[in-house]
Amino acid sequence: MDLNYSAADEQFRDEVSGFIASALPAEIRQRAAAGNHSQIRADILRWQNILYQKGWAAPAWPVEFGGTGWSKVQQFIFETECALADAPPQLAFSIKMIGPVLIRYGTPAQQQQFLPGILSGQDWWCQGYSEPGSGSDLASLKMQAVREGNEYVLNGQKIWNTLGQFADWIFCLVRTDSSGKPQRGISFILIDMKSPGITVRPTRLLDGSDEVNEIWFDDVRVPAANLIGEENNGWTYAKFLLGHERTNIAGIGSSKRALRRLKQAAGDLHKAGRPLIEDRQFGLKLAQLEIELLALEITNMRVIVADAEKRTPGPEASILKIRGTEIAQRISELRLEAYGISALACAAESALAGLSDADAVVGAQSRAGADYLNLRKLSIFGGSNEIQRNIIAQMILGL
Amino acid sequence: MDFSYSDEQQMLFDTTRRFIEERCGFEARQKIRRSADGHSLAAWKELADLGLLALNVPESDGGMDGGAIENMLVGQAMGAGLMVEPWLSSAVMATQAIASMASAAQRAEWLPALAAGDLIAVLAHTESHQGDDASSIETTAIADGEHWCISGRKAVVYHAPLAGLILVSARVPAESAEAIALFAVPAGAQGLTLHAYATVDSQRAADLRLDNVQVPAAARIGGDVRLPLQAALDFGLAMLCADAFGALDRVLTATIEYSRSRVQFGVPIGSFQALQHRMADMLIHLEQARSMAYLAASIALDPDAERRGTTLSAAKALIGQAARFVGQQAVQLHGGMGMTDEMPVSHHFRRLLAFELRMGDSDQHLEHYRQQLRAN
Numbered sequence: 141m142d143l144n145y146s147a148a149d150e151q152f153r154d155e156v157s158g159f160i161a162s163a164l165p166a167e168i169r170q171r172a173a174a175g176n177h178s179q180i181r182a183d184i185l186r187w188q189n190i191l192y193q194k195g196w197a198a199p200a201w202p203v204e205f206g207g208t209g210w211s212k213v214q215q216f217i218f219e220t221e222c223a224l225a226d227a228p229p230q231l232a233f234s235i236k237m238i239g240p241v242l243i244r245y246g247t248p249a250q251q252q253q254f255l256p257g258i259l260s261g262q263d264w265w266c267q268g269y270s271e272p273g274s275g276s277d278l279a280s281l282k283m284q285a286v287r288e289g290n291e292y293v294l295n296g297q298k299i300w301n302t303l304g305q306f307a308d309w310i311f312c313l314v315r316t317d318s319s320g321k322p323q324r325g326i327s328f329i330l331i332d333m334k335s336p337g338i339t340v341r342p343t344r345l346l347d348g349s350d351e352v353n354e355i356w357f358d359d360v361r362v363p364a365a366n367l368i369g370e371e372n373n374g375w376t377y378a379k380f381l382l383g384h385e386r387t388n389i390a391g392i393g394s395s396k397r398a399l400r401r402l403k404q405a406a407g408d409l410h411k412a413g414r415p416l417i418e419d420r421q422f423g424l425k426l427a428q429l430e431i432e433l434l435a436l437e438i439t440n441m442r443v444i445v446a447d448a449e450k451r452t453p454g455p456e457a458s459i460l461k462i463r464g465t466e467i468a469q470r471i472s473e474l475r476l477e478a479y480g481i482s483a484l485a486c487a488a489e490s491a492l493a494g495l496s497d498a499d500a501v502v503g504a505q506s507r508a509g510a511d512y513l514n515l516r517k518l519s520i521f522g523g524s525n526e527i528q529r530n531i532i533a534q535m536i537l538g539l
Numbered sequence: 540m541d542f543s544y545s546d547e548q549q550m551l552f553d554t555t556r557r558f559i560e561e562r563c564g565f566e567a568r569q570k571i572r573r574s575a576d577g578h579s580l581a582a583w584k585e586l587a588d589l590g591l592l593a594l595n596v597p598e599s600d601g602g603m604d605g606g607a608i609e610n611m612l613v614g615q616a617m618g619a620g621l622m623v624e625p626w627l628s629s630a631v632m633a634t635q636a637i638a639s640m641a642s643a644a645q646r647a648e649w650l651p652a653l654a655a656g657d658l659i660a661v662l663a664h665t666e667s668h669q670g671d672d673a674s675s676i677e678t679t680a681i682a683d684g685e686h687w688c689i690s691g692r693k694a695v696v697y698h699a700p701l702a703g704l705i706l707v708s709a710r711v712p713a714e715s716a717e718a719i720a721l722f723a724v725p726a727g728a729q730g731l732t733l734h735a736y737a738t739v740d741s742q743r744a745a746d747l748r749l750d751n752v753q754v755p756a757a758a759r760i761g762g763d764v765r766l767p768l769q770a771a772l773d774f775g776l777a778m779l780c781a782d783a784f785g786a787l788d789r790v791l792t793a794t795i796e797y798s799r800s801r802v803q804f805g806v807p808i809g810s811f812q813a814l815q816h817r818m819a820d821m822l823i824h825l826e827q828a829r830s831m832a833y834l835a836a837s838i839a840l841d842p843d844a845e846r847r848g849t850t851l852s853a854a855k856a857l858i859g860q861a862a863r864f865v866g867q868q869a870v871q872l873h874g875g876m877g878m879t880d881e882m883p884v885s886h887h888f889r890r891l892l893a894f895e896l897r898m899g900d901s902d903q904h905l906e907h908y909r910q911q912l913r914a915n
Binding site: 145403404417424426435436438441442446462463537538 | 909912
C-alpha cells in the first residue's frame, strides 16, 4: 500500500500543469474563473482544439481512436490539474459520452463521420434523455421513432437538455417498440440539430441561467444510418454511457478549486475586524469540508485503481457521486455564508429588471448566490442522489 | 498509488482475524470481561507466539520490525473482533515508545520480555479530557540524588491494571519549562495508587495517582522526549483509528445481515427503502473512514511532526464522526436487539463510543486541524 503518487505520476502532473499554464488563453481562464459563461461554446471548443493539437483531446479513449494511453490515475491527474488551473471542462457529452459509445458500438462509417469533429472541437454534442414524464424512471420514455424506408421519423419532447442551444448534434433515446418491457423497446439515435422540425427553447432556472432546454421534435426525419447498434437495444448503450459519465463524478478537482477560492475569500473578507478565516465557527466548518474532501480524494483513487482493470466503473461510483455533490454543495453554502447579506445582490435578477450593466452592479458576491442556487442541480442530475442510494443498496449491499 | 497488500500483509491480517475468531471469540470474551484479570493470559501468550507482540520491536532487538500497514491490519482485526487484550496499549504504544527512546540496557531488559508476553507495559500520559498533546501535562519529576521523585495524576490509562511497567510522562522544571521526561515506574511502586475500573467497552483502565514515587536514575527513558513521545502517541492514534475502522466495518456487515434476516410485515426489513438509504449512508461513512484509516497509517511514521499531527487530526475527526453515525444507526436498525448485551453490535457500539472519546474527541481534532487553515 502506498498512497503517494509515483515519481512518474508527479512528473506527469508537472507536465500537465506546465502545458496548461503555457497553452490556456488568459481570457478563457479568466472567464472560467469568474464563472462567466457568455462565451461558453467558443471557450470550450477552442480549448478542446488546443488539447487536440497537443494530442490530449480525449484522455480516456483508446489510442487507436485518438486517445492518450494514459492510466486512470493519469486521467484523474489531468482532470484535476485542468480544474485547478481554471481551464473550462471538456464537453462531457462529446468526450465522455457519445465518443465512447461510438467507439464501442458505432459502425466504422459512424466513427469516421463523427469522431474527428469531436476530437478537434469542431462539433458540439448534447444529450436527449429525460422527458417530462421520464426522469429517474428513464426507461418509461415516450419520444417516438418510426421507421420509414431508410429514415426514422421522430416525434416527442426532451427536457433538461444541457447546453443544447449550442449543439450541432444530439444523441437521443427514443422508443421504437412499446409492446414489451420498457427497456426492450428503446433505441439510441444521432440527430443533426439543423434538421427541420426541431425546436429548442431554453428553460430559465432559479439562478437566472438558461443552461438547460426543452427540445421538441416534430416529424424530424433522420437517416437510419444514424442508429447506434441494433434497434430496440438502446438501453444497453445508454447504461454503458452512464457508466462513463460517472468516472469523474466526485468532481475532486473542481471542489478543490472552489475550496481554495473560498479560503482566499475568507482571508480577504472580515468579520468583527478580523479575517473571516480566523473566525472559529467559520473555520471549523471549513476544516470539516477540507477533511471530507481529503477523504473523498482517497476514496476516489481507491475506486480508480480498483476499476483500472475493468472497462466500466462499478457501483462504487455512486458513493463518489453522492459525497462529491454533497461536498460541492456544502462549499457553495459556506461561500454564501462568507459573503453574507451582500450575496443577495443578484446580477441575473437585476438584468431582468432592465438595469444596465447588471454584472457591474454586483461583484463576486453575486456569483456566491448564483452558484449556491445553481449547484442544487448536482444532487438531482446524473441519477439523483436518492437513485444512487438505491444503486448502493441493491448493487453493493445486496439488499 | 497502490491500495493492495503484500501476500505477507494479507496473511498477517488473516492469521490475526482467525486467531481472534477461534481463540477470543464473542463467548470467550463474555467470560473474560467478567473475570478478575480482565484479560486472558493464555490468549496473550498466544499473541506472542504469533509474533504480534514483537511487531514493533526492531529487528536489531530481536523483533519483527513491522511497518505501519502491518500494524493497521492487526489493529483492524482487533477492532472487528472486539479484542480486550492490551495489544494496542502494550505491543504498539509502550513498545514503540521504548524502541524509539530507551537506552540499550533498557531495551535489552524490556523488549524481549514485551515480545514474549512476559511483560505488559502501558504509556501513561493523558491527564485530563483536554486531549493528548504531548505538552499538556502537569505531572512533575524532581531529581533527588540518585533518584527521581514523581508526583501527579494520569487519567483513564487503558490496561494500566494489567501492566507490570508503567511509562509515566512528567515535566522536569529543573531542566527547562518545556521539557518532558519519561520514566519507567514498576507496578506496585510505593506512592503509586491505581483507581482501577472497567471501561464502557469492557476493557480495564485506571486513574493513576503518583505521590512522591521514587524511581532510580536509570528508570528515566531518553532525555527531553517531547518529539519522540508525540511520535509514539501519534503512532498509537493511527492504530486506534485502524481499530475503529475494523469495528465500523464489522458493524455495517452485521447490520446488513440482520436487515436481511429480520422479517416484519411479511418481508425482510432490508427491503424497506428508508432503511436501505440509511445503510447506503452508513456505507459512505465507512468508505470515507476506510480512506482515512489508510491515510492515518500512511502518515503514522512521517518525521514531519506538524504534517503528521494535522493529518492524524483529520483522520480522527472524520472516523470519529463515522463512528457516531454508523454506530448509532447500527443499534437503531437492530431495533430492541441492538440494545441488548448479548448482541455483538452493542459491544461494537461501545467500542466506537470509546474510540470517539479516547486520545482527543472529534471536536478537539477538528479544532486542531482548523488552527492550521491558511487562506492560500
